[in-house]
Amino acid sequence: MEERKINIDREPITSAEIATRKDFQNVLSGAAPPAITGGKPPFYKTGWFGTTVAGIAIVVTTTLATVMLNEEDPSKEQLAITNNGPVEDPLSYDEDTPCVTSLLEEQDVKYASYIVNADEGGTITHTTGSELNIPQHAFIDVNGNEISGDVEIKYREFHDQLDILFSGIPMTYDSAGTTYNFESAGMMEIQGYQNGIPVYIKPAQPLEVSMHSENPSPVFNIYNLDEGNEKWDYIGKDEIIVQEPEDGLAANLTMEEIWKKPEIIESQNLIEKLADETDAKLGEHEVAKKSVEQWTKKEPAKPNKFNPKNNKFDLDVDPKQFPELTVYESVKFEVPSTDKSFTPDVYQINWPEAVITEKVKGKIYNLELTNGNDVRNFDVYPVFEGAGYTQAMQVFNSKFETYNAQLQKRIKIQTEKNELYQTKLKEWEKARAEQAVLVAQYQAETGFNGGGEDGQPKQRVSTRTKIARVFAVFTFGIWNADCTIPAKPKGQKVMARFVDERSEPVLLSHVQLIERSRNSVYNIASTEFDKLKWDPNEDNVFVGVTPTGRVGYVNSEYIKAIPEGEKRHTFKLKMLDGRRIAPEELRRQINI
Amino acid sequence: MLTLNSSEYMQTQSRYHKTKDQLLEENSYVEASKTNPAKFEYLYNKYHEQIFRYVHQRMDDKDLAFDVTSQVFMKALTNIHKYQFRGVPFASWLYRIAKSEVYQSFKESNKTRTVNIETTQVYDIIEELDEDRTEELREQVIELIGDLPDKDLQLIEMRYFEKRSYKEIGEILEMTENNAKVRAYRILKKLQKQFRME
Numbered sequence: 001m002e003e004r005k006i007n008i009d010r011e012p013i014t015s016a017e018i019a020t021r022k023d024f025q026n027v028l029s030g031a032a033p034p035a036i037t038g039g040k041p042p043f044y045k046t047g048w049f050g051t052t053v054a055g056i057a058i059v060v061t062t063t064l065a066t067v068m069l070n071e072e073d074p075s076k077e078q079l080a081i082t083n084n085g086p087v088e089d090p091l092s093y094d095e096d097t098p099c100v101t102s103l104l105e106e107q108d109v110k111y112a113s114y115i116v117n118a119d120e121g122g123t124i125t126h127t128t129g130s131e132l133n134i135p136q137h138a139f140i141d142v143n144g145n146e147i148s149g150d151v152e153i154k155y156r157e158f159h160d161q162l163d164i165l166f167s168g169i170p171m172t173y174d175s176a177g178t179t180y181n182f183e184s185a186g187m188m189e190i191q192g193y194q195n196g197i198p199v200y201i202k203p204a205q206p207l208e209v210s211m212h213s214e215n216p217s218p219v220f221n222i223y224n225l226d227e228g229n230e231k232w233d234y235i236g237k238d239e240i241i242v243q244e245p246e247d248g249l250a251a252n253l254t255m256e257e258i259w260k261k262p263e264i265i266e267s268q269n270l271i272e273k274l275a276d277e278t279d280a281k282l283g284e285h286e287v288a289k290k291s292v293e294q295w296t297k298k299e300p301a302k303p304n305k306f307n308p309k310n311n312k313f314d315l316d317v318d319p320k321q322f323p324e325l326t327v328y329e330s331v332k333f334e335v336p337s338t339d340k341s342f343t344p345d346v347y348q349i350n351w352p353e354a355v356i357t358e359k360v361k362g363k364i365y366n367l368e369l370t371n372g373n374d375v376r377n378f379d380v381y382p383v384f385e386g387a388g389y390t391q392a393m394q395v396f397n398s399k400f401e402t403y404n405a406q407l408q409k410r411i412k413i414q415t416e417k418n419e420l421y422q423t424k425l426k427e428w429e430k431a432r433a434e435q436a437v438l439v440a441q442y443q444a445e446t447g448f449n450g451g452g453e454d455g456q457p458k459q460r461v462s463t464r465t466k467i468a469r470v471f472a473v474f475t476f477g478i479w480n481a482d483c484t485i486p487a488k489p490k491g492q493k494v495m496a497r498f499v500d501e502r503s504e505p506v507l508l509s510h511v512q513l514i515e516r517s518r519n520s521v522y523n524i525a526s527t528e529f530d531k532l533k534w535d536p537n538e539d540n541v542f543v544g545v546t547p548t549g550r551v552g553y554v555n556s557e558y559i560k561a562i563p564e565g566e567k568r569h570t571f572k573l574k575m576l577d578g579r580r581i582a583p584e585e586l587r588r589q590i591n592i
Numbered sequence: 593m594l595t596l597n598s599s600e601y602m603q604t605q606s607r608y609h610k611t612k613d614q615l616l617e618e619n620s621y622v623e624a625s626k627t628n629p630a631k632f633e634y635l636y637n638k639y640h641e642q643i644f645r646y647v648h649q650r651m652d653d654k655d656l657a658f659d660v661t662s663q664v665f666m667k668a669l670t671n672i673h674k675y676q677f678r679g680v681p682f683a684s685w686l687y688r689i690a691k692s693e694v695y696q697s698f699k700e701s702n703k704t705r706t707v708n709i710e711t712t713q714v715y716d717i718i719e720e721l722d723e724d725r726t727e728e729l730r731e732q733v734i735e736l737i738g739d740l741p742d743k744d745l746q747l748i749e750m751r752y753f754e755k756r757s758y759k760e761i762g763e764i765l766e767m768t769e770n771n772a773k774v775r776a777y778r779i780l781k782k783l784q785k786q787f788r789m790e
Contacts, residue, residue, distance in 0.1 A: 005652055005706045006738045013648065018641045021658045024633045030666040259722070272781070278774055425770055439722075537712070565641070 015565055099227040100169050100478070103545045106579045107166040107586060111154040111191075118147045118194075128157055128212040129466060132190070138205040139192060146202070151194050158187040159214060161514045162583075162592050165521045165543060169225065172523070173232050173484055180484035182232070183520040185220040186213035186469055187480040198476070206472040213467045213481060215519070216242050222471045225478040235471070238481060243466040258442040267435035274428040281421040288414040295410050300399040301362030303392035304334070306385035311335040311342055313367065313380065317356060330388030333367060333380035342378055349374070356380075485520060489513065489535040494562065494569040496532040498544060498552065506552055506573055508544040514592070515540055516556070534559065541590060542571065551578035553590050619677045625669065632669050639683055640665070643690050649749060650694050652706040660697050664690045684763040691746075691764075707738055707745065713753050720752075721784050732787040744779045751776050 102108040114124045114132075118139045124132040132155065139147040158164050164171060164184060171182040188211050192199040201207060218240060223232040258264060306312065313333045333356070335342045346369065353370040359379065369376045384392045469481045498506040511532070513522040516539040524532060534540045536559075543553045552573030562569055576589060618638075624631035643664055648657040667689050668675075675685055698705055714730050714737075723729055737748060746765065750756045751772075758776070762769040 003704050004738050005704045006734060007652065007706060007708045008734065009710050010708050013645075013654065015641055018644050021644075022637070022640050023662070024636050026662055027632075027636060027665040027669060028629060030662065256724075275774065275777060275781070279778070282771060282774065425774070428774075 099225070099230045100167065102168045103166050104549055104551065104578045106549065107162070107551070107583055109156045109158055109163050109167060111156045111189075114153045114155065115150050116153055118149060118151045118199075124153060124155070126155055126157065126212070128159075130157065130188070130212040130468070131210040133208040133210070135205045135207070138202055138207060139194075139199045140202050141194075141197075141199060147194055147199050149194065151192050151199055154189075154191040154193070156189050157212065158184070158189075159212075159519075160587075160592055161516075161519060161521050162543075162587060162590070163187075164519070165512050165514070166545075169478060169480075170230070170232075170523070171521055172487060173223070173482070175484070179487040181487050181520055181522055182223075182480065182482040183485050183518045185215035185217065185481040185483070185519065186211050187478065187482075189478045190473060191476050201474055201476060203474060206474040208470065209473050209479070210241070210468040210470045211479075211481070213240075213469045216240055216467045217483075219483045220469075220481040221483065222469075223480045223482050224475065225480070227477065232480070232482075235479075238469040238471040241466075241468040241470060243468075258439060261438075261442065264435065264438055264442075267431065267438060271428065271431045271435060274424065274431050278421070278424045278428045281417070281424045285414070285417040285421040288410070288417040292407070292410045292414050295403075295407055297361075298403060299407075300396055300403055301382075302400075303389060303396055304381060304383045305389050306332060306383040307334065307337075310337050311344075311346075312383065313354075315354065315356060315367075322356075322358070330386070331382050331384060331392075333365065334383040335378050335380055339378060341376075346376060485518065489515065489522060489533055489538070489540075491533065491535040491537065492562065492564060493531050493533045494566055496529045497568070497570045498529075498573055499570055500550075500552065500573055500575045503572070506544065506546060506550075506575070508546060508552075511542050511544040513540060513542055516592075536560070536564065541592070542573075543590065544573065545578060549577070549579040551576045551581075551586065555591065615677075615679065615681060618682050622672065622675055622677065622682055625672050626675075629669055629672075632665075632672065635668075635682060636665050639686055642683060643686055646687060646690050646754070647694055649708050649753060650706060651697075651703070653703065656697060656701060656703065660690075660693050663697075664693050667693065680763045684760075687764040688766075705742075707749070709734055709737065709753065717748075717752050717780070717783075721780060723784075729787065733783065736783050736786050740779065740783075744775075744782075747772065747776055748779060 112126060116122050116124065116134050119136060121134045121136040121138060124134070126132070132153065134153075137146055139151055141147055158167055158169070164187065169187070171184075173180045173182055188209065190207075190209070192201070218237075220238070222235040222238045224235055225231075226233050259268075312335065315333055317331070349369075349371055351369040351371050353368075355368045355370075357366045357368070359366050363381060365380050365382070367378045367380045369378075471479070471481075473479060496511075498508055498511070500506050509526055511524050511529075513524060513534055514520075515522075515535065534542075539556045540559045541553060541555055542559065543551065545551055552575045554571050554573060558572075574589075576586060578586070581589075618635070621631055621634045625635065640661065644657060644661040647660045647664070648654065651657045651660070664686060668686055671689075675682075697703065711730065714733050717733055717737075718724075718729055737745065740748065747761060750761045750764065751758075756764075758769045758772045761767075761772040765772065767775075
């Protein structure tokens with residue numbers, strides 16, 4: 001085993017630093033002259049080289065100037081979109097825009113309406129299983145007078161990224177001058193009305209909400225949105241209740257335990273057996289392939305007829321050294337007419353030494369003629385004339401027949417071996433796919449979601465496990481179980497434009513970035529489109545909603561295909577009619 | 593136990609793959625470079641960073657990596673008349689030259705082959721193996737990767753550290769895409785067996 005050094009998390013080198021070390025002139029001057037210039041002075045000493053370098057300098061200067069002149073101000077680019085007649089209506093900015101403005105009402109989560117008697121209180125069970133416990137005499141009017149009689153409670157929850165996105169609820173949080181984004185483990189909005197007039201919660205009688213959640217992590221805190229001041233207020237910790245399914249089967253399985261399930265072990269054994277067999281078949285195929293390749297090298301060379309216009313040499317060749325030539329009679333060696341280095345004076349000189357070496361067996365040979373310090377090299381190929389050619393063709397035909405029969409036999413074997421290998425490979429892939437389904441079933445059952453950050457395993461949550469986050473609600477409004485994440489993703493950055501499938505500009509005031517691994521949405525304003533960022537290691541989706549209700553998006557595959565280092569990118573959005581499409585279908589299309 | 597499920601969806605960060613038109617356009621620069629070496633500048637600019645990163649991944653010394661990168665392009669330009677278009681990106685040829693130059697530089701400079709690993713990449717492998725992410729396992733995997741035979745190490749480096757697709761790996765290592773896939777599977781399986789034994 002060779003000695004190796006292992007570096008962990010070495011400091012990365014930036015593209016800018018690598019670019020500073022580019023030096024094409026060094027490559028040009030360091031490269032040996034190409035073979036085509038053999039015998040001529042080095043190309044960098046030739047006239048054309050100077051001209052070319054000068055040409056390059058001019059081109060580079062011109063290109064730089066062009067780039068600089070075309071360097072658009074991003075705001076101009078946005079303006080240009082407007083002037084080009086965007087397909088959407090121009091944006092209008094309203095200074096009185098409320099803190100929460102739904103991006104698209106048709107896709108916004110609808111309120112459920114419940115009636116509770118304010119004097120008696122009660123428990124409301126929402127469709128998600130969340131419970132709202134309302135004490136007696138909990139409501140007051142705007143003047144602080146206790147409310148009596150029926151009160152309408154409007155309630156809705158936001159659980160996935162599109163719920164958050166379309167709600168228009170801001171997900172940024174300022175703490176000690178630093179802005180963060182929120183990742184949510186569940187968010188809800190609750191409002192109270194009597195006869196259409198808002199009511200309020202009596203400070204001493206908070207409601208208790210047991211909100212359904214899909215994340216049992218204790219890192220989330222409870223926040224309440226202060227819509228007047230457009231900021232989130234930190235409230236405190238919630239109580240997390242995790243209720244396992246009564247049978248307790250899959251919910252408690254770890255990944256290791258899943259792998260110990262008999263059917264998974266059986267599938268793994270099959271995969272390993274098939275992998276061994278695939279390997280073996282691959283090996284057999286490689287051998288058969290090599291056999292064909294080796295044999296094709298033995299293809300007999302078709303004799304060439306002597307061309308009297310070309311230069312030739314009459315040479316005696318050693319039959320031991322070149323058996324492929326000595327089966328023929330009257331073989332001569334012809335110099336290709338394209339060889340300009342051959343001059344007739346070669347025939348005038350007495351060459352005491354002539355060495356012929358094989359370049360391509362039976363086809364091309366190198367002839368080296370030496371007379372003292374005068375050494376000449378030519379590519380030559382064997383030719384025949386007259387009866388010699390007829391005899392050579394007869395020998396060739398006979399040899400080729402034998403060669404071809406053997407070649408066909410070997411090709412047939414190779415084809416058969418390849419088919420066996422492909423069949424085995426398909427079996428292996430099928431077995432793996434079937435195992436993946438089995439494992440996925442268990443994972444779905446256990447809600448297993450892989451490893452978390454810092455190498456710590458995330459908690460597993462069964463889809464059958466009920467999680468509730470319990471907290472006191474002392475004011476109507478929006479409540480969120482959140483943890484903070486960086487305000488903006490880091491990584492790839494481009495100057496962005498957005499067009500639809502017909503390459504028509506799409507005017508967006510914002511785009512939203514969803515990282516599938518987080519229940520969060522980054523809201524990016526058009527002023528930031530000149531440096532649109534995302535983390536290339538995440539599974540990202542960009543979504544934008546136009547003023548006319550069209551929803552445009554690009555998926556993860558599209559984003560991953562954007563070359564690293566690309567400076568500008570025109571995002572070709574897939575457009576959906578957000579006002580007509582069903583929310584489930586929208587989720588299916590965007591794959592959320 | 594081992595599955596390669598997630599890897600099948602792993603997206604390469606490489607800029608290697610190209611459409612047929614892009615390949616033909618690229619080859620037009622190769623052909624032009626055969627008679628006019630200045631035309632090679634386009635290919636140099638296009639692949640300099642990729643080749644440097646490939647070389648540097650296998651080396652400790654940054655300056656040496658830059659020198660080797662220059663050497664790769666010099667060799668490529670010197671031998672460009674031998675290059676034959678086979679419908680794959682020109683980069684695959686450059687990578688093969690780079691591989692040879694890296695080993696040549698180790699011989700000449702008496703330097704040691706380096707394996708540069710990022711923690712997140714090790715966790716990718718651990719996830720691929722459906723194992724829990726633990727510090728202990730991370731260290732074990734790093735140690736085992738460092739001990740892999742060179743041909744296995746190369747494949748792991750290309751797949752998990754450089755995020756190349758199996759198609760690209762196949763083209764660089766001159767094997768079929770499926771063969772690269774099967775080999776990666778076997779290497780991971782071997783790693784898993786080893787760390788379970790330890």
